Amino acid sequence: MNTPNESNQPSDTGSPADSAGTGRPSAAEALGGGAPGKSRAEGRELIKFQDVTKRFGENTVLDDLCFSVDTGKHVTLIGPSGSGKTTILRLLMTLIKPDEGTITVDGEYLTHEEKNGKLVPAGDAHNRAVRKKIGMVFQQFNLFPNMKVLRNVTEAPVHVLGMDKDEAAERARGLIELVGLTEHLDKYPTQLSGGQQQRVAIARALAMRPQVLLLDEVTSALDPELVAGVLDVLRDIAHSTDITMVCVTHEMSFARDISDRVLMFDQGKIIESGSPDKIFNDPDNDRTREFLSSVH
Amino acid sequence: MNSKWNWDAVWDFMPFFWDGLILTLQALAWGTVLAFSLGLVWAIALRGPRWIAWPVIGVTEFIRNTPLLIQLFFLFYVVPEWGPTLSALVAGSIGLGLHYSTYTMEVYRAGIDGVPVGQWEAARALSMSTPHTWKAVILPQAFRRTVPALGNYVIAMLKETPLISTIGLVEMLGAARAYGVQTFNFMEPITVVGVAFIVIAYPASLLIRVLERRLATY
Numbered sequence: 274m275n276t277p278n279e280s281n282q283p284s285d286t287g288s289p290a291d292s293a294g295t296g297r298p299s300a301a302e303a304l305g306g307g308a309p310g311k312s313r314a315e316g317r318e319l320i321k322f323q324d325v326t327k328r329f330g331e332n333t334v335l336d337d338l339c340f341s342v343d344t345g346k347h348v349t350l351i352g353p354s355g356s357g358k359t360t361i362l363r364l365l366m367t368l369i370k371p372d373e374g375t376i377t378v379d380g381e382y383l384t385h386e387e388k389n390g391k392l393v394p395a396g397d398a399h400n401r402a403v404r405k406k407i408g409m410v411f412q413q414f415n416l417f418p419n420m421k422v423l424r425n426v427t428e429a430p431v432h433v434l435g436m437d438k439d440e441a442a443e444r445a446r447g448l449i450e451l452v453g454l455t456e457h458l459d460k461y462p463t464q465l466s467g468g469q470q471q472r473v474a475i476a477r478a479l480a481m482r483p484q485v486l487l488l489d490e491v492t493s494a495l496d497p498e499l500v501a502g503v504l505d506v507l508r509d510i511a512h513s514t515d516i517t518m519v520c521v522t523h524e525m526s527f528a529r530d531i532s533d534r535v536l537m538f539d540q541g542k543i544i545e546s547g548s549p550d551k552i553f554n555d556p557d558n559d560r561t562r563e564f565l566s567s568v569h
Numbered sequence: 570m571n572s573k574w575n576w577d578a579v580w581d582f583m584p585f586f587w588d589g590l591i592l593t594l595q596a597l598a599w600g601t602v603l604a605f606s607l608g609l610v611w612a613i614a615l616r617g618p619r620w621i622a623w624p625v626i627g628v629t630e631f632i633r634n635t636p637l638l639i640q641l642f643f644l645f646y647v648v649p650e651w652g653p654t655l656s657a658l659v660a661g662s663i664g665l666g667l668h669y670s671t672y673t674m675e676v677y678r679a680g681i682d683g684v685p686v687g688q689w690e691a692a693r694a695l696s697m698s699t700p701h702t703w704k705a706v707i708l709p710q711a712f713r714r715t716v717p718a719l720g721n722y723v724i725a726m727l728k729e730t731p732l733i734s735t736i737g738l739v740e741m742l743g744a745a746r747a748y749g750v751q752t753f754n755f756m757e758p759i760t761v762v763g764v765a766f767i768v769i770a771y772p773a774s775l776l777i778r779v780l781e782r783r784l785a786t787y
Binding site for chain 2: 366367368397401402404405407408409411413415416417418419420428429432433477478481
């Protein structure tokens with residue numbers, strides 16, 4: 274069994290997506306200045322879980338978990354339901370707090386802060402500041418139904434990043450074009466299909482120029498025919514930018530396609546980790562083999 | 570006492586009626602402003618930490634479970650003993666607004682609880698501050714659900730305004746009673762006031778339905 278450590282993995286950045294033929298901007302173009310471009314040095318430890326334990330009542334969901342994700346890497350978390358995958362994303366989003374252990378993002382503690390050399394639970398302002406580096410796309414999209422598509426994408430950049438309204442709108446248009454929804458700018462989310470809503474949600478997350486994008490089973494709530502459109506957009510982002518991605522998915526072909534590394538979870542622990550080739554073709558752990566045969 | 574309908578009494582009563590109507594509408598307007606704004610404050614406070622939420626629950630339960638009439642008497646007769654003397658209109662409006670804020674609170678609470686938890690999470694994922702999340706995300710969605718019930722409470726408040734006559738405000742029914750006592754014509758003024766309540770309340774309920782439809786834009 275491999276140790277759950279990201280840092281020694283070979284870089285697999287893939288080839289840039291071919292968006293020229295579609296007339297759409299590439300993800301790198303749409304993200305514009307300030308977004309993580311391909312030039313950024315990779316290999317720096319961006320996310321680090323150190324001895325993290327999370328319990329819900331008697332149930333230990335994450336058990337003394339240690340792992341890290343380097344800048345620009347795409348890590349996919351797989352495993353049976355209830356194995357703790359989504360809990361990791363929710364911890365990173367500070368929607369829940371760890372019972373033990375620490376999490377750092379870009380060297381800064383999440384849900385903790387250092388005061389007089391001691392680690393104390395962080396206040397909301399600290400969490401908000403660290404969280405700005407992280408974007409999340411949810412299984413149920415969670416678009417704001419009271420706002421039209423454009424405002425869904427501009428609301429946070431204007432009010433959280435303090436971006437000029439016109440600039441935010443221009444960037445939002447670029448991102449909405451990236452996800453192929455330019456003609457739907459003036460619609461409310463309920464007027465869109467699930468796949469379209471999820472693509473808006475991706476644009477909304479990217480508008481915050483996150484260093485890390487968390488994807489929580491983003492195609493699980495979609496009709497099968499809408500899945501491909503969403504995954505294409507994510508492939509484009511994965512291949513043409515160096516946004517770090519942490520992805521929980523049941524789409525194994527997508528995981529194989531975009532991941533640098535796959536972590537197999539079971540009962541709150543990483544039981545195996547490795548390259549997609551290794552995990553999907555020749556897993557060491559019986560439990561991994563069993564799981565993969567059940568989802569294929 | 571006359572038992573036949575007397576149109577002269579109706580016209581004779583009209584100047585008093587108009588004065589009473591204005592006072593009724595004033596008390597209703599101020600009461601509504603107070604009930605709507607204070608109810609929202611209560612509802613948001615309920616989502617706060619326990620040391621805020623629990624006192625709010627205590628105070629609102631107390632207000633809701635004591636009669637409005639006692640609250641009006643308290644504001645008008647007791648408060649001046651250790652605080653400012655309130656006019657009947659001010660005491661009446663505060664009493665009405667305070668009492669009904671405990672009902673509008675429940676309406677807001679239901680509206681706020683009806684906003685899916687994913688909306689809070691999405692706002693959090695976008696690093697929005699809590700006040701901005703309330704303002705831009707939660708309340709606009711909650712309000713849409715609350716309009717019909719809030720509108721119904723305005724109509725309920727309207728029908729409670731005659732209670733304020735007990736502390737000396739000569740609103741519509743107070744005017745009718747005073748007129749009746751002076752002229753021994755009760756049937757006409759009380760009928761006029763009864764009709765006036767319907768004339769105000771029914772279009773108001775129609776207006777609420779229109780507003781409800783207008784708000785259903787998404």
